[in-house]
Every structure is written in structure tokens, then in C-alpha cells.
Amino acid sequence: MSGDLSPIDKAKFVAARRAAEFVEDGMRVGLGTGSTAAWLVRCLGERVREEGIRFRGVPTSTRTAELAREVGIEVVSLEEAGWLDLTIDGADEFDGELSLIKGGGGALLQEKIVATASDQMVVIADAAKSVETLGAFPLPVEVIPFGWTASQALLEEALVSMDVLGRQTTLRMNGDQPYHTDEGNYILDLHLSRIGNPRQMALILNQIPGVVENGLFIDICDKVVIGYGDGKVEVRDINAGTVDEDRVDFVEDDNLFRDV
Numbered sequence: 156m157s158g159d160l161s162p163i164d165k166a167k168f169v170a171a172r173r174a175a176e177f178v179e180d181g182m183r184v185g186l187g188t189g190s191t192a193a194w195l196v197r198c199l200g201e202r203v204r205e206e207g208i209r210f211r212g213v214p215t216s217t218r219t220a221e222l223a224r225e226v227g228i229e230v231v232s233l234e235e236a237g238w239l240d241l242t243i244d245g246a247d248e249f250d251g252e253l254s255l256i257k258g259g260g261g262a263l264l265q266e267k268i269v270a271t272a273s274d275q276m277v278v279i280a281d282a283a284k285s286v287e288t289l290g291a292f293p294l295p296v297e298v299i300p301f302g303w304t305a306s307q308a309l310l311e312e313a314l315v316s317m318d319v320l321g322r323q324t325t326l327r328m329n330g331d332q333p334y335h336t337d338e339g340n341y342i343l344d345l346h347l348s349r350i351g352n353p354r355q356m357a358l359i360l361n362q363i364p365g366v367v368e369n370g371l372f373i374d375i376c377d378k379v380v381i382g383y384g385d386g387k388v389e390v391r392d393i394n395a396g397t398v399d400e401d402r403v404d405f406v407e408d409d410n411l412f413r414d415v
């Protein structure tokens with residue numbers, strides 16, 4: 156039940172619940188990955204059950220696809236949907252320009268493809284994800300397994316010329332094995348502490364052989380819905396230049412909180 160949630164989970168929940176209201180009948184909607192996005196999927200499932208809204212969801216990972224089907228959302232592929240009206244996803248960090256670090260959950264590649272194939276991307280996040288400068292959260296970079304150590308060496312060399320504080324890179328692990336993305340790739344996490352020029356970094360990283368995609372989302376996100384543990388939500392719209400405040404009630408719906 157909602158009373159058992161930590162303040163961070165409450166913040167994630169209220170952001171997700173507010174953003175779930177952006178989905179309208181007939182839309183094609185990108186569904187993000189991660190714990191905040193999982194709340195969104197549950198809230199959308201609730202809207203399908205209670206209000207009978209109908210929309211098609213394009214998941215950004217096998218995890219999200221499973222949950223979406225479980226809660227009654229019609230799941231289609233991006234190819235079937237063609238183009239999306241809206242994508243709603245979490246983030247690991249966002250700054251004042253709504254540049255993002257994503258990929259903490261390992262789904263950055265599908266997330267970036269889906270978000271950029273959408274008219275609008277909305278990020279849902281607890282307030283702790285808001286930063287002045289990106290980089291405290293390790294930046295995920297997806298690389299193909301073939302020759303990954305060579306890609307890592309080239310990445311580290313490229314970092315020397317960039318405006319960052321740290322330069323350590325680590326292979327993401329799953330127990331004693333490398334973590335595999337849904338595409339069967341590896342992830343290198345870049346411990347940079349501070350990214351002075353995220354736009355330049357995003358371009359340079361993707362030129363390194365073996366790099367498939369990086370977790371910097373620049374000029375992709377249109378809106379962020381920031382949740383707080385007390386139920387407050389703030390909606391920042393970068394295009395309109397507006398900041399709106401709202402409140403979301405916690406609900407005691409067993410269906411929503413069943414698997415938490």
C-alpha cells in the first residue's frame with residue numbers, strides 16, 4: 156500500500172501518476188524503463204481498467220513490455236506504431252536545459268530510439284535527480300562485446316580532451332558476468348563527476364568504434380514532471396518556459412501497489 160512506500164518511491168509515484176494524465180485515447184505512447192517508469196505503466200494500466208482509455212504502448216525493454224501486458228496495456232513494436240505521440244520515461248539526472256543522463260537501468264539504446272521517434276518526450280523523476288551540472292551519476296555507454304577493451308581504451312583517450320573531473324570507466328557487471336543489454340551489448344559506466352560540455356561529449360562518444368549509443372539525451376526532452384515525497388509535483392516545460400505546481404493524492408489501490 157502507498158503508506159509503506161519510502162519518500163523517494165512516493166515522489167516517483169506522484170510524478171508518474173501526474174504524467175499518466177498526459178496520455179489520451181488513441182495515442183501511441185513510448186513507455187520508459189526503470190522504477191519510475193514502472194509506476195507510470197501501473198498508473199496507465201489503472202486508467203485502462205478504470206476509465207477504459209485505449210492507447211498503444213511501445214515499451215523500451217523486455218521488462219517494461221512484460222509489465223505493460225500484465226496491467227492490460229496494448230503493446231506494439233515501434234515498427235508497428237510508426238511514430239509516437241508521446242514518450243514518458245525516467246532519468247538518472249536532468250539539468251536546467253532538460254539535458255539528461257539515462258541508462259542506469261541499462262535500456263538507453265531503445266529509450267533513445269523511442270524518445271527521438273516521438274513528438275514529445277516527458278521525463279518523470281523524483282526531485283533528487285535535478286542537478287546543476289550533469290555527471291555525478293556515472294554516464295552509461297553501450298558498446299558491442301567484440302573488442303570492448305579496445306573501445307574502452309579509445310573512450311578513455313577521448314576523455315582526456317574533454318571538460319570532465321573524473322575519467323574512470325568500468326564495465327557494468329551482473330554478478331560475476333558482464334551485464335548484457337536487451338540487444339546483447341555491454342555497458343561501460345563513465346565516472347566523470349562533472350560533464351562541462353554534454354553536447355560535445357555526446358557527439359564525440361558516438362564516433363568511437365564499438366560504441367552503439369551513450370546515455371546523454373540532449374535536446375530530446377520537452378517536459379519534466381518532478382515528484383516530491385509529500386505529493387507535490389512540478390511540471391517544467393522547456394519549450395513554453397513554464398513551471399506549474401500541482402498535487403497528487405496517494406491512493407490505496409491494491410492493484411497498483413500489488414507487486415511493490
Ligand SMILES: O=C(CO)[C@H](O)[C@H](O)COP(=O)(O)O
Pocket residue numbers: 187188189190191192244245246247256257258259260261262263266
Ligand atoms: O534510464 C533508465 C533506464 O535505462 C531509467 O529511466 C533511469 O535509470 C531512472 O531509473 P529509476 O526510475 O529507477 O530511478
